[in-house]
Amino acid sequence: MTTKTLLLVTHSQTGTTRQMLAAVLRGISAAEDEGLTVVVRDALVATPAEVLSAQGVLLGTPENFGYMSGGLKHFFDRIYQPCLEHTQGLPYGLFIRAGNDGRGALASIERIVTGLRWRAIAPPVLMVGEDAASQLLACEELGQTMAVGLAAGIF
């Protein structure tokens, strides 16, 4: 059992990214670590303090206009400076929902987390078009990997 905190920060305009979030949460539940505190926040309201008190972060966003959602960008705008010197090495995972691409959202986020020096725990899950089922499974695996890794002290 762990006493760590896992923060999930997501934004969804029309709900499809929330399906990925639900799958990630299923994966976290499957890890059966009752000591893990899971905090789910919309990117528009997540705070620097919540990032500073987390031992792991999972980020979810649609691709909008070839970039991460404005909501997630707003999150990074607010947390970057307060967290920069205090969260280096923070384990993170990423899931992206896109209509037909997703690479712009991925690149935009990777640029910022590289600046923060956060550490990816798994490849990003990119769900494009209607290829839903396999990528929802990948979201479950992402959540489970993070939860198990935090509990085991791997991350």
Ligand SMILES: Cc1cc2nc3c(=O)[nH]c(=O)nc-3n(C[C@H](O)[C@H](O)[C@H](O)COP(=O)(O)O)c2cc1C
């Ligand atoms: C304003 C807007 C811009 C979009 N821009 C892109 C884009 O640049 N590339 C892409 O692959 N999909 C794009 N899409 C499609 C969304 O990524 C896709 O519909 C996604 O499932 C929306 O996620 P959500 O339901 O969580 O908001 C765009 C959708 C909207 C509404």
